[in-house]
Amino acid sequence: MDYEIFDLGDVTLQSGVTLPSAFLAYKTYGKLNKQRDNVIIYPTAFGDQHTQNEWLIGIGKALDPEKYFIVVPNLMGNGLSSSPSNTPPPFDRTNFPHVTIYDNVIFQHRLVTEKFGIQKIALAVGWSMGGIQSFQWGASYPDMVERIAPFAGVAKTWPQTYVVLEGVKAPLMAAARYDSDNLNGLTASDMRAVGRVYAGWGLSQAFYRNELYRELGFETLEDFIVGVWEETFMRLDPHNVLAMLWTGQFSDISANPIYNGDFDAALRSIKAIACIMPGSTDLFCTADDNEYEAKRIPNAVFNPIKSVWGHLAGRGINSADNQFIDDNLKRLLALNPKS
CATH class of the missing domain: 3.40.50.1820 (Alpha/Beta hydrolase fold, catalytic domain)
Structure with a gap:
């Protein structure tokens, strides 16, 4: 430790x-x-x-x-x-x-x-x-x-920031069918879609247009989405993410x-x-x-x-x-x- x-x-x-x-x-x-x-x-x-x-x-x-x-x-x-x-x-x-x-x-x-x-x-x-x-x-x-x-x-x-975080949270709520009783059943695999949602907000339009993900060693956009956004978010506990999202919102x-x-x-x-x-x-x-x-x-x-x-x-x-x-x-x- x-x-x-x-x-x-x-x-x-x-x-x-x-x-x-x-x-x-x-x-x-x-x-x-x-x-x-x-x-x-x-x-x-x-x-x-x-x-x-x-x-x-x-x-x-x-x-x-x-x-x-x-x-x-x-x-x-x-x-x-x-x-x-x-x-x-x-x-x-x-x-x-x-x-x-x-x-x-x-x-x-x-x-x-x-x-x-x-x-x-x-x-x-x-x-x-x-x-x-x-x-x-x-x-x-x-x-x-x-x-x-x-x-x-x-x-x-600010209000738009709140809406962005609400969109990041939405895949987890959808996985639980918007029923709070189902949230304890969330797993790391449910985080895959969260990463894909955040991918559009974390970087600018110009970053993607100029294919700067190639500087990070990714040949294609899909490789970048999977190798960075999906993998990063799937390492996070979904319940921790929901707690931090509330703090953020x-x-x-x-x-x-x-x-x-x-x-x-x-x-x-x-x-x-x-x-x-x-x-x-x-x-x-x-x-x-x-x-x-x-x-x-x-x-x-x-x-x-x-x-x-x-x-x-x-x-x-x-x-x-x-x-x-x-x-x-x-x-x-x-x-x-x-x-």
């Missing part, structure tokens, strides 16, 4: 449900300095685990473990932290309670404060649903977080007792220096949505990743996109948050 477990105990979720013996899986990179102020929090995205974040961590990179103490907490529901697949009855599989982004960040805050005694976050960063967690960190703990850098992630699930940094749904107020509350990097061709976490958000954060730079890789411009696959993100993170980390 290349990660650690932080026991949360019995936690009362935002829904009011108590999840017993909850836990957060996490991995750290680098060392915490004496001042405890060299901390970067880098939450995982939908379907990802900590290893999928490692492309952005390394000596000489912005997230340099020789300079920073990097904490990568795993999203609740991803199979490592408390999830439908690893929780005993009565909260296993489709009985797993709904967990919000707000819940996730509260648990992550407990990890860094209770386990490590950290009171200052130099940077909260993340891709996709990791990006919304970085926004949530800035809104939930404005006096603690000095910088945020969401990339290909929005501060709430109801993500909103203002949907909590702090802001009571006032989204603009939540954005204005963020004191951190923000570098917001949407993928310029992202089809469901759109640059337009991010631009709206950036304009309402007091100290934000809006800097789109000019790429045909769509949502996956932030996934660590294309070297030019990776360099763009790393360069911007280096510039952000060089800024004095008090200036």
Whole structure:
């Protein structure tokens, strides 16, 4: 096991449900300095685990473990932290309670404060649903977080994004004949169609038109759909996917007792220096949505990743996109948050 477990105990979720013996899986990179102020929090995205974040961590990179103490907490529901697949009855599989982004960040805050005694976050960063967690960190703990850098992630699930996620969920509901009593019978093979649905949203029209899947070693479009999208999604537990989809569909940094749904107020509350990097061709976490958000954060730079890789411009696959993100993170980390 290349990660650690932080026991949360019995936690009362935002829904009011108590999840017993909850836990957060996490991995750290680098060392915490004496001042405890060299901390970067880098939450995982939908379907990802900590290893999928490692492309952005390394000596000489912005997230340099020789300079920073990097904490990568795993999203609740991803199979490592408390999830439908690893929780005993009565909260296993489709009985797993709904967990919000707000819940996730509260648990992550407990990890860094209770386990490590950290009171200052130099940077909260993340891709996709990791990006919304970085926004949530800035809104939930404005006096603690000095910088945020969401990339290909929005501060709430906008209506079209909700519809996209509903479409991703639909094959699983269809496999269960839209009867919740049948959902516990879902298997990995039911995820095949989910991958095919997401294939049309994860990358841009230009990516497919230019046949850039050939750069990844696939000769035909069908080979790419099977070799990447089907195989990737079939490795995921369908009940975990349904749990994470719910978290994604109801993500909103203002949907909590702090802001009571006032989204603009939540954005204005963020004191951190923000570098917001949407993928310029992202089809469901759109640059337009991010631009709206950036304009309402007091100290934000809006800097789109000019790429045909769509949502996956932030996934660590294309070297030019990776360099763009790393360069911007280096510039952000060089800024004095008090200036």
